Amino acid sequence: MFCNQCQEASKGIGCTVFGVCGKSPELTALMDTFIYSLIGVSTLALEVETVSDEIHEFVMEGLFATITNANFEEEEFVTRTLQSLTYREELKEQLVGRELPILKHDIMNFIAKTKEEMIKKALKVAIHQTENEDIRSIRELMLFGVKGLAAYLSHAQKLGYVQPSLYMGMHKMMAALINESLTLEDYVSLTLELGSIGVEGMALLDTANTTTFGHPEISKVNIGVGERPGILITGHDLHDLVQLLEQTKDQGIDIYTHSEMLPAHYYPELKKYDHLKANYGNAWHLQTKEFETFNGPIIFTTNCLVPPRQSATYQDRVFTTGNTGYPGFKVIPVLVDGRKDFSEVIELAKTCEAPKAIEQGEIVGGFAHHQVMTLASEIISAVEKGEIKHFVVMAGCDGRHKERQYYTDFASALPDDSVILTAGCAKYRYNKLNLGTINGIPRVLDAGQCNDSYSLAVIALKLKEAFGLEDINDLPIVYNIAWYEQKAVIVLLALLSLGVKKIHLGPTLPAFLSPNIVDFLVQTFEIGGISSVEEDLVKFFE
Numbered sequence: 001m002f003c004n005q006c007q008e009a010s011k012g013i014g015c016t017v018f019g020v021c022g023k024s025p026e027l028t029a030l031m032d033t034f035i036y037s038l039i040g041v042s043t044l045a046l047e048v049e050t051v052s053d054e055i056h057e058f059v060m061e062g063l064f065a066t067i068t069n070a071n072f073e074e075e076e077f078v079t080r081t082l083q084s085l086t087y088r089e090e091l092k093e094q095l096v097g098r099e100l101p102i103l104k105h106d107i108m109n110f111i112a113k114t115k116e117e118m119i120k121k122a123l124k125v126a127i128h129q130t131e132n133e134d135i136r137s138i139r140e141l142m143l144f145g146v147k148g149l150a151a152y153l154s155h156a157q158k159l160g161y162v163q164p165s166l167y168m169g170m171h172k173m174m175a176a177l178i179n180e181s182l183t184l185e186d187y188v189s190l191t192l193e194l195g196s197i198g199v200e201g202m203a204l205l206d207t208a209n210t211t212t213f214g215h216p217e218i219s220k221v222n223i224g225v226g227e228r229p230g231i232l233i234t235g236h237d238l239h240d241l242v243q244l245l246e247q248t249k250d251q252g253i254d255i256y257t258h259s260e261m262l263p264a265h266y267y268p269e270l271k272k273y274d275h276l277k278a279n280y281g282n283a284w285h286l287q288t289k290e291f292e293t294f295n296g297p298i299i300f301t302t303n304c305l306v307p308p309r310q311s312a313t314y315q316d317r318v319f320t321t322g323n324t325g326y327p328g329f330k331v332i333p334v335l336v337d338g339r340k341d342f343s344e345v346i347e348l349a350k351t352c353e354a355p356k357a358i359e360q361g362e363i364v365g366g367f368a369h370h371q372v373m374t375l376a377s378e379i380i381s382a383v384e385k386g387e388i389k390h391f392v393v394m395a396g397c398d399g400r401h402k403e404r405q406y407y408t409d410f411a412s413a414l415p416d417d418s419v420i421l422t423a424g425c426a427k428y429r430y431n432k433l434n435l436g437t438i439n440g441i442p443r444v445l446d447a448g449q450c451n452d453s454y455s456l457a458v459i460a461l462k463l464k465e466a467f468g469l470e471d472i473n474d475l476p477i478v479y480n481i482a483w484y485e486q487k488a489v490i491v492l493l494a495l496l497s498l499g500v501k502k503i504h505l506g507p508t509l510p511a512f513l514s515p516n517i518v519d520f521l522v523q524t525f526e527i528g529g530i531s532s533v534e535e536d537l538v539k540f541f542e
């Protein structure tokens, strides 16, 4: 096997024996062949007259399912690959009589009917097999970015928000991955185009979320527990959460959020449910410990699922939905009208004990662009008076490696006149540090989930306007971003496409970037890594 798509790739190069995340060589191969089949579908989608929503969504959901820590079910990818090849044949029918060279390509003709055939096929068709190191690197950058894009488009679609041009953008990027006539320069411009599509995708999701659930507002979130049994919901899918909240009303149970579901507490249309009780625990990688003490059922709506330890006691309390899957975990049924049926989870919850407290107190969040802009005059005056000297964007991901302690230390060591802007699960490294306030403005402003990094870009653009600056890079903003998986890749590409420079990316640069591509990113965007807190505090603020 070979996989290098996340920050925890073994030895900073790639997982070759077994995934650090728990992905087996067989699953890796099945995903590679599945991706190859999807590239075929996307390539055809660009050529034919009509592509059904079903096919757009199939590609989008398929990409989402291959994101790190989303789905560990081998059979799922066998089924999806078979479906993908069926769609390929249907699309090809629309091209009968046309002499397109691509129709002779293996991607349009290969057959894989069994799991074994699919696993074998991967040896030749994984994007990682691309010979030229730099083309391989940029193709991987694009593939991983497009996976992140697909995840965000999927969330928007669930709420009824679709922009067909973004589906076509997704197909265009996929088709480029096997196009041998493209030069490195072509790939560079496509990558930046992907970043712009990422901005549009995140803007669409922002509209979907804020129109459906209202604008996030300053909110205090309880991190303790109540006395009633609870259901813990994790992942990013607010559409699943609202259905769960509806179905659990007046049932004598409470709903707790975990990890990236925390920002649900900031939305008026979600926080109005009294039984949306608290946020339990921390970032995704601590789940194997935290799920032990929760006592009640747990629902995974999206990544990040960590395979349970053999000794885990919570396995028969776990449910998956959407693109998540793990052998042995129960799956939430979907009704004919598309709604999810949480009745089994609810009945199970009623038989469970209340969660055991692992923390107490509260945290404050809800600083997405709309809320921050209502505070604009206070913020601008604090900057003008010199009370706020720097904004430090510390958005992104958390992860299990010890080196991520850096982010806690960095946040603690920041001068008192700096404000952290955050989004994503990276915040758990410093959102409970009590870093205080400046003139009533908290020093950690949490915009929301990783996709709400878009909010941080909007805030930066609006501050640029408010301060009458020409360039977003003239703002007193430092970017010290942590990454883990592929959604962070689209966030990074989106920021680059908006012209943001001097982003520091850590804890390590992506393993899939070749030295030449790193050079390009350094030269063009002044991207850099991180070193020690002491050195970085000097370097970033000079």
Ligand code: FSO
Residues within 6 Å of the ligand: 236, 259, 260, 284, 303, 304, 396, 397, 398, 424, 425, 426, 449, 450, 451, 483, 484, 485, 486, 487, 488
């Ligand atoms: Fe992923 Fe990062 Fe959003 Fe985390 S991009 S790892 S679970 O921030 O949250 O999906």
Ligand code: SF4
Residues within 6 Å of the ligand: 003, 004, 005, 006, 007, 008, 009, 010, 014, 015, 018, 019, 020, 021, 022, 023, 068, 069
């Ligand atoms: Fe390794 Fe990350 Fe790939 Fe998992 S997703 S196999 S940890 S590189």
